[in-house]
Amino acid sequence: MSALKVEGVHKSFGPNEVLRGIDLELEDHEVVCLIGASGSGKSTLLRCVNLLEPLDAGRIFLAGEEITRRDVDSNSVRRRIGIVFQAFNLFPHMTVLRNVTLAPRDVLGLGRAEAEARGRELLARFGLEDRRDEYPDRLSGGQQQRVAIVRALAMQPELMLLDEVTSALDPELVAEVLSVIRELAAGGMTMLIATHEMSFARDIAHRVCFLEEGRILEQGPPHEIFAQPKEPRTQQFLERIIEAGRL
Amino acid sequence: MASEGDRRSDPEVAERRSRLLGGLRLEGEGARGVAIALISTAVFLVAIVVAVTQSAGWPEVRRTFFDWGDISGSFPDIARAFVLNVKIFLVCEVFILVLALVIAVLRSLQGPVFFPLRALAIIYSDLARGIPTILVIALLGFGAPALQLTGVPRSRVFWAGVGLVLVYSGYVAEVYRAGIESVHPSQEAAARSLGLSRFQALRRVILPQAIRRVIPPLLNDFIGLQKDTALVGTLGVIEAFNQSQIDTNATFTYGSYLAAAALFVALTIPLARLTDWLIARDRKRRQAAGGFA
Numbered sequence: 001m002s003a004l005k006v007e008g009v010h011k012s013f014g015p016n017e018v019l020r021g022i023d024l025e026l027e028d029h030e031v032v033c034l035i036g037a038s039g040s041g042k043s044t045l046l047r048c049v050n051l052l053e054p055l056d057a058g059r060i061f062l063a064g065e066e067i068t069r070r071d072v073d074s075n076s077v078r079r080r081i082g083i084v085f086q087a088f089n090l091f092p093h094m095t096v097l098r099n100v101t102l103a104p105r106d107v108l109g110l111g112r113a114e115a116e117a118r119g120r121e122l123l124a125r126f127g128l129e130d131r132r133d134e135y136p137d138r139l140s141g142g143q144q145q146r147v148a149i150v151r152a153l154a155m156q157p158e159l160m161l162l163d164e165v166t167s168a169l170d171p172e173l174v175a176e177v178l179s180v181i182r183e184l185a186a187g188g189m190t191m192l193i194a195t196h197e198m199s200f201a202r203d204i205a206h207r208v209c210f211l212e213e214g215r216i217l218e219q220g221p222p223h224e225i226f227a228q229p230k231e232p233r234t235q236q237f238l239e240r241i242i243e244a245g246r247l
Numbered sequence: 248m249a250s251e252g253d254r255r256s257d258p259e260v261a262e263r264r265s266r267l268l269g270g271l272r273l274e275g276e277g278a279r280g281v282a283i284a285l286i287s288t289a290v291f292l293v294a295i296v297v298a299v300t301q302s303a304g305w306p307e308v309r310r311t312f313f314d315w316g317d318i319s320g321s322f323p324d325i326a327r328a329f330v331l332n333v334k335i336f337l338v339c340e341v342f343i344l345v346l347a348l349v350i351a352v353l354r355s356l357q358g359p360v361f362f363p364l365r366a367l368a369i370i371y372s373d374l375a376r377g378i379p380t381i382l383v384i385a386l387l388g389f390g391a392p393a394l395q396l397t398g399v400p401r402s403r404v405f406w407a408g409v410g411l412v413l414v415y416s417g418y419v420a421e422v423y424r425a426g427i428e429s430v431h432p433s434q435e436a437a438a439r440s441l442g443l444s445r446f447q448a449l450r451r452v453i454l455p456q457a458i459r460r461v462i463p464p465l466l467n468d469f470i471g472l473q474k475d476t477a478l479v480g481t482l483g484v485i486e487a488f489n490q491s492q493i494d495t496n497a498t499f500t501y502g503s504y505l506a507a508a509a510l511f512v513a514l515t516i517p518l519a520r521l522t523d524w525l526i527a528r529d530r531k532r533r534q535a536a537g538g539f540a
Contacts, residue, residue: 091434
């Protein structure tokens, strides 16, 4: 049984068809990177998996159970899936610790002490222990993004979705966030990662999917996709990336 | 307003000055600027005083309006009556804050299921803001007690208060709504993605940010409410305005109006300064956060 199964997913925004039939399967502990140009549908696919966008067609299964059926409570699905956004989206009116404990307390019903203990432990693991009483706007972008990752982890998700989590960061802050994700991968977290960081994808992914105009054009282990892409479109995309010095 | 450079060169002096003048900002630099401002203000005031006191009707106006004996003599009665204005204001304010929030939340609900609630909230806001306050108070104050419904208060003050709550909730709901809409949708997405329900996201994430942002305009509406408590007097209830009219009828002078005005101003000015201070603090905080919050 796969951790995540996406079947024939279509999604349009008005006349703009963003996803044109996506099929994708993730095994437990698998790390899959989605690459492709901006607008190819990577972010939309992640938002669909987290049920933040309703599908036009297709089905999505989480641990074998269909989550796109009408009678499924989407709140109970979302608590099992963590998502981290490009723009962090921390809650600016809450301290770091409150950001991290909000959902465990309100959604999982954990007591304050237990939620805070769990939050502190996670913050400490990612070097943020001394920041727990700060408000997000006092933190660097890299710290904010790490807090956003911890916030998602505090729900002990089965699956993490990362949506270009380093794209809004200054270059010198990218590494600290990537090392957190590496640690998660090493710990066996199942992850679906949309990214522009090709060398990171090559290092961390078990499998890389190249998206083009709402379809998965090509997928395979990173050494195949990056070294010998079969599709001409994939070749073109990677050539442009190499020209830009990003691989 | 002073230029960026000015403020940066001596922010403390500018700050102290602006506090002295209740938010007014002075051009120019240091002591010279203050001196110029004082002189020009004095010249301006003298010109007005001269113009008024030289007018043909001034002796009569001075006798009817500015008789210190009238003003101070009517003050105790009006001050006692003013307590009712303050009570109406305080009680109504609480109900307005709650009712308006409910209306604003109803109006912000998405999805076709909630269309009737949304429509109701819009109709309410339109009516509440469309009918003159004095009419609403007259309709309720004279109409509702006349129905002689059992279990419903017949006090005119009560119904006038209901009128004020209904009218002001229409305005305050719009203020709340502006706040709710100013919170970026990504905040709701982040909250929902953690498994929070729509209501939990609203309560924990959206409303706390929205309300914080609209505190200054909320206070502004309450300054208006403070003054509009005088409209309750139109029902024959003895509050500050009505008491001053009674005094006027007894003495054939208008000093009592000034006494009533002074009481209202004494209450609104602190609130106005508080509003300015909150706006300034908010702006400073935003600048410190580099525009993030």
